[in-house]
Amino acid sequence: MVATPAWPPKSTPRLFVEQALGEGIGVTVEGNGAHYLAKVMRKSVGDPVLLFNGRDGEWLATIGEIHKKRLLLAPGHQTRPQETVPDLTLAFAPIKKGRIEFLVEKAVELGVAKLQPVIMQRSVVDKVNPDKMHAHIVEAAEQCGRTALAELLPPLKLGAFLDRRDAGVPLYFCDEEGGAPALSAFEPAPSTILVGPEGGFTDEERAAVRAAPGAVAISLGPRILRAETAALAAVAAFMAGAGDWK
Ligand code: SAH
Numbered sequence: 001m002v003a004t005p006a007w008p009p010k011s012t013p014r015l016f017v018e019q020a021l022g023e024g025i026g027v028t029v030e031g032n033g034a035h036y037l038a039k040v041m042r043k044s045v046g047d048p049v050l051l052f053n054g055r056d057g058e059w060l061a062t063i064g065e066i067h068k069k070r071l072l073l074a075p076g077h078q079t080r081p082q083e084t085v086p087d088l089t090l091a092f093a094p095i096k097k098g099r100i101e102f103l104v105e106k107a108v109e110l111g112v113a114k115l116q117p118v119i120m121q122r123s124v125v126d127k128v129n130p131d132k133m134h135a136h137i138v139e140a141a142e143q144c145g146r147t148a149l150a151e152l153l154p155p156l157k158l159g160a161f162l163d164r165r166d167a168g169v170p171l172y173f174c175d176e177e178g179g180a181p182a183l184s185a186f187e188p189a190p191s192t193i194l195v196g197p198e199g200g201f202t203d204e205e206r207a208a209v210r211a212a213p214g215a216v217a218i219s220l221g222p223r224i225l226r227a228e229t230a231a232l233a234a235v236a237a238f239m240a241g242a243g244d245w246k
Contacts, residue, residue, distance in 0.1 A: 021056040054149035087190035093197030108140035117155035122199025167213040179217030186242040
């Protein structure tokens with residue numbers, strides 16, 4: 001008995017679009033998406049493409065028309081319902097180029113719902129490029145199969161972040177000077193994880209965070225992790241212990 005090949009094939013491209021997705025609602029893909037499908041993936045009319053927009057789940061579409069700078073796609077049926085990811089916000093100090101892309105990409109793959117850049121005294125970098133960061137979020141979401149897009153929040157200084165946060169949401173702050181073992185501390189509820197910059201928290205910052213309502217200092221073991229490693233490790237521990245890895 002020859003097994004019928006899975007459809008759509010594993011190689012089917014998966015693209016984020018802003019437009020509404022639904023049966024019979026034509027979708028126009030332009031710019032980078034059009035270049036990727038037509039030139040990089042060398043797709044033809046009739047080929048399948050998976051589309052998601054962060055709101056309507058994932059849809060299997062067929063390429064209807066290919067023009068110089070745009071393609072017209074026709075969604076057929078929904079292949080994945082719109083998911084919800086655990087309500088976890090990763091608050092992190094913007095770290096230097098190359099490493100911050102790694103941090104954002106891993107946070108998206110691991111299932112973080114929101115990304116909150118927080119400027120701290122020892123931050124090497126004190127601003128983020130929202131368009132570039134959004135592009136990294138989209139690319140990671142396309143690759144890992146998420147239908148919920150991670151939300152990028154505007155950067156805040158630590159003081160403003162502590163003032164504006166919802167005090168009812170636990171603030172798990174990864175403290176290189178020690179804290180509760182991560183796995184046992186995380187609870188399955190809306191949460192925020194805070195990771196410091198390359199230079200770590202200053203004593204003043206550490207005191208301010210520890211004094212915040214709902215703050216829980218978290219240890220990620222006896223070694224000093226780079227900020228991007230700490231973010232990845234803390235989010236992974238949360239997802240394993242209190243998130244959606246089951
Ligand atoms: N500059 C400091 C460490 C900063 S590491 C030093 O070199 O000693 C960057 C961030 O990663 C820290 O602020 C903390 O949030 C997190 N981190 C690193 N290692 C950790 C650990 N073992 N436990 C908890 N958090 C850690």
